[in-house]
Amino acid sequence: GGLTGGIGRRVDAAVAGVSEALFEPVIRLGVTGLSRAGKTVFITSLVANLLDRGRMPQFSAAGRIEAAFLQPQPDDTLPRFDYEAHLGALTGATPHWPASTRAISELRLSLRVQPSGFLGGLIGGLTGPRTVHLDIIDYPGEWLLDLSLLGKTYAEWSELTLERIAHRTQAAEFMAIARAEDGGLRLEEPRAQVLAVAFTAYLQAARGAGWSDCTPGRFLLPGDLAGSPVLTFAPLPKPGSVPRGSLYREMDRRFAAYKSLVIKPFFRDHFARIDRQVVLMDVLGAIHAGPMALEDMRRTMAEILGAFRPGQNGFISSILMGRRVDKILFAATKADHLHHSQHPKLTAITQALLREARDRAAFAGAETQAMSLAALRATVEEVREHGGETLDVVRGTLLDTGKQAAMFAGLLPDDPNHLIGPARKGEAAWLDSDYTVMNFAPARLTLRPGDGPPHIRLDRAAEFLLADRLG
Ligand code: GDP
Missing domain, CATH: 3.40.50.300 (P-loop containing nucleotide triphosphate hydrolases)
Structure with a gap:
């Protein structure tokens, strides 16, 4: 235009x-x-x-x-x-x-x-x-992350991924299977599938645990590609030799197909x-x-x-x-x-x-x-007395029980650098444990005069x- x-x-x-x-x-x-x-x-x-x-x-x-x-x-x-x-x-x-x-x-x-x-x-x-x-x-934002795969070969991606996830608890099962595998052996489709299934399970568990770096994005959200060869691969340690027809060679080919047939069309179209x-x-x-x-x-x-x-x-x-x-x-x-x-x-x-x-x-x-x-605002704000303190809380309807509950999620720090940066990595969690327990249902839209907007x-x-x- x-x-x-x-x-x-x-x-x-x-x-x-x-x-x-x-x-x-x-x-x-x-x-x-x-x-x-x-x-x-x-x-x-x-x-x-x-x-x-x-x-x-x-x-x-x-x-x-x-x-x-x-x-x-x-x-x-x-x-x-x-x-x-x-x-x-x-x-x-x-x-x-x-x-x-x-x-x-x-x-x-x-x-x-x-x-x-x-x-x-x-x-x-x-x-x-x-x-x-x-x-x-x-x-899905996961699809944007795939961009970083375009610049990598299968060998590079495998090495980086295995290194990054080696010590994540969610990856234990996949790592065991991957380590036991010899990519130089002849491809057997069921073994490729076992690897892909275990790797997908890892990605899902990792997302659930709050990890963001879960590529390839379509493994999490496969749509109509579920079960296709282009999603049936996983990172593998490089074997001493990579003969034609070997598992590693085929994984390499599928990784390339994922890049050209899945990632590129999404970005282009x-x-x-x-x-x-x-x-x-x-x-x-x-x-x-x-x-x-x-x-x-x-x-x-x-x-x-x-x-x-x-x-x-x-x-x-x-x-x-x-x-x-x-x-x-x-x-x-x-x-x-x-x-x-x-x-x-x-x-x-x-x-x-x-x-x-x-x-x-x-x-x-x-x-x-x-x-x-x-x-969509699911809560209203309230001030509550608690143990002699006044707390700014939010109140909403709990999704599972339908009961009203008030939550004080905790105080965020004034200086964001208290949360972000290498110094803080060792700690457990910051927000109150109530935070995840409180799953509020979307509020009924009442919109009485004087109510704020529902967002x-x-x-x-x-x-x-x-x-x-x-x-
Ligand atoms: P998507 O995967 O990015 O499409 O995420 P959704 O839009 O499905 O949101 C995921 C979940 O986050 C919802 O099921 C809600 O539990 C929660 N959520 C999303 N937006 C709001 C919001 O504005 N307020 C509250 N309280 N929860 C929200």
Whole structure:
């Protein structure tokens, strides 16, 4: 596309007719984050709040949006983001959390916007409101991590991975199998499968324990590739010789196939077309899991951000062809687990986690921002007396029992460096043990007059990501 600044850079002439495309810019908003970061809830809430505006006081374009409606998406072969089912889960009679992101999906929300400003008034007077399409692309952050595999051979990847996981308890079983295996022997498919199954089980356990660096991403979220040869490999120690037809040789070939048939197409067909990006992070979950998990999240975020720094990666540069993501929002999710007095600290920790990653993105010219938010507030705030102290707590309905419970998650430190950095690695967990026990159900939407919006800072997220394109 080639329209000027505020009107938007991307037009999808292949989808719309040429004249329509000229006047109907498209914003392709990528939403990613590791699994359980909150992508599904974020997209569902963002769309619900854009469809039914009035709960987004900090979103400056809201007043100019005359109408918002869901439309058929432009990409016919991508699964559609199941908005209605997710909204149904969150807002039904017994609200529950929707099924999480398993693969890529897309949703088109079209906005009829009254142009702003003098020029806008002029154009608006001539043409009336214009339509801006918001195409939301939901995809697992695990897939972005795969970018780091492109630059590695199977031998390099195997060596690095085995070294990194050798002492993780979750990897004990896989390591035993891998060590006992002789990759120089002739390939027997059942043995390859045993290795892949054990490696996948390790990845799942590692994710569950709070480790972020769990590649290859499709092993965790295989979609329709489950069971295919391209996902039936695992890291192996290099044998003395690697004859033709050996297990190691075949694993090497499958690793190469994973790169060319899984990783590259995703980046070329989907990632390369994104304009704006949200990276959601369960920072509270990592803080609770402990220092190692937090350090791992820091490293992983730096790696994820590598994808947004085209100069660094020849493959990415070649598929972007000069395009780039120009805004990236990093959001610590589930902030409703903390009293708002602690939100600035959570944001500061998120910023500290991203320092290195942000420097890189800034280098590539993208504008970045960090914030703490809750796409759907499941709690209300209260002040409680406890043992002569006053505590700022949050109260919500427990998912399993349906009972009300108040939680004081603990105090985050004023200085994020108390959590992040080599000095803190030896410690156990920081947040109160109640933190994970307290699994709150999504709150019924009562919206009595005087109630705050049913989210925390979702409107600010929309402001950063969208407002300038809706002017
Ligand atoms: P995804 O894997 O990134 O799609 O993650 P989901 O959107 O499915 O969120 C994972 C889980 O995090 C949900 O099932 C909720 O338990 C929790 N969660 C997500 N967003 C919020 C939020 O705004 N507030 C609270 N309290 N919990 C949330």
